[in-house]
Amino acid sequence: MTHESAQAANTDTTSSDPLAAVADAMQAAASSVTQNINQGATAARQAAEKALPSMGMFANRFLYTTCYAVSYGVVFPLALVALSVPQNNPLVHGMIDGSRAARNKVDEMLRTTAGVALETPAVEAAVETVAAWPA
Numbered sequence: 001m002t003h004e005s006a007q008a009a010n011t012d013t014t015s016s017d018p019l020a021a022v023a024d025a026m027q028a029a030a031s032s033v034t035q036n037i038n039q040g041a042t043a044a045r046q047a048a049e050k051a052l053p054s055m056g057m058f059a060n061r062f063l064y065t066t067c068y069a070v071s072y073g074v075v076f077p078l079a080l081v082a083l084s085v086p087q088n089n090p091l092v093h094g095m096i097d098g099s100r101a102a103r104n105k106v107d108e109m110l111r112t113t114a115g116v117a118l119e120t121p122a123v124e125a126a127v128e129t130v131a132a133w134p135a
Contacts, residue, residue: 085092
C-alpha cells in the first residue's frame with residue numbers, strides 16, 4: 001500500500017465514523033496510562049520492600065548507638081567523680097542525708113496520694129525496712 005492509498009483508507013475510516021476513531025484513540029490512551037500506572041506502582045512497591053528493612057535496621061542501630069553514647073557519657077563521669085571523692089567527709093554525709101530526706105518525702109507523698117492502700121501493716125513494715133537500709 002502506498003502512502004496515498006493509506007491516507008485515502010484512513011480518510012475513509014475517519015470520514016465514515018469520526019466519533020469511533022476518537023473513541024478508539026481515547027481508549028488506547030487510557031489503556032496506555034493505566035498500564036504505565038500499574039507498572040509504576042509495581043516498581044514503587046518493589047523499591048519500598050527493599051528499602052524498608054534497611055531503614056528499620058538504620059533506625060534501630062541509630063537508636064542503640066545514641067542510647068549507648070548518652071548512657072556512657074552520663075554514667076562514666078558520675079562514677080569517676082563518685083569514686084574519686086573520699087567517703088568520710090561532710091560532702092558525702094550531706095549527700096547521704098539529702099538522699100534519705102528525698103526518699104522520706106517521696107514515701108510521704110505516696111502515703112497521702114494512695115491513702116488507705118499504704119496504711120496496711122505489711123506496707124508500713126516494708127517502708128520501715130527500706131528506710132533502715134544504709135544509703
